[in-house]
Amino acid sequence: MPKPIIDHSKCTGCNTCVEICPMDVLKKSDDKDKKIDTTDNECIGCRACEVQCPEGCIKVQD
């Protein structure tokens, strides 16, 4: 199963990945450390978040 792995130190919380994800795998979190979090939805591994992220802090692992 593919899964997005977020580098929270680089993430600015711009929400582009949340908007672009077709399966709603990513969501905005209220935690101070994690600006974006993953949900239980199934990731199809389209890598849209990886390509679109302006900081390049998301990597999808197969």
Place this chain on the structure above:
Amino acid sequence: MAKKVKKSQSKIKKKVWVKLVAPPAFGKADLGEASVEDPRQAIGKTVTANLMTLTRDPKKQGINVRFIVRKMHESHAETIFNRYRLMPASIKRMVRRNKNRLDHSFKCKTSDGVLLILKPIVLTMNKCNRSVIQALRKKVVSFLFYNVGKKTFDQFVQELITAKIQISLKRSLSKLYPVAICELREAIVSSYPDTMKGTKPEGKLTVKPAVEEKKPAVKPVKTEVKTEEKPAKVEEKPAAKTEEKPIAKVEEKPAKPVKKSVTSKKSKEE
């Protein structure tokens, strides 16, 4: 009486023809003309054109492309790509029985930030299970998200017209299940980024006088040409007739009477 005359007078503005030009991805082809009172009103107008006329490829006669006027220049109006659509008549011809049709619709962004609505259509070779269709649908989404997200808007449009995206999508899908047809049924631009949006020019525009000047300039040229050519033809014709006719008559006339004389002699002898 004088008052009534004043009321009947209405202010009618003269309309101007504005030339619409396709974006550079379509070779800056002529899309037509729009008649507008003020050239600023042309901004935001839409024009649809058949892709066959733009690319001169008869294979693409089933595709319509829509453009929106974005900028005004001195001599023409610049347009931007807005919609790519396969006509329903061509889709109807693709779909056959004992085959599965797979439709989908989703939004995705290019690297420029242009939000697109993509509607792919896939037709399988044979009837297949629902699990296969589900896998195909996932693959379509993942492929298009990854490939469209990497490219700029201009690159995407270029590949859409040349059908490179469709071909590469078909190749990737055929690894899962043999696919007969794989097309993008519709690609609509949902929103442009602020840098691409059309801006209305401020102050006086130079388009209006430029178009008005052209019309009177064309007419006198035509009249001049006619007046110059006619006398020249009149002079040439009599000269040609006088030179050619006598030579032809002189050559032909002696030939005919010889034959007649021969026949007449023979008849007399008989």
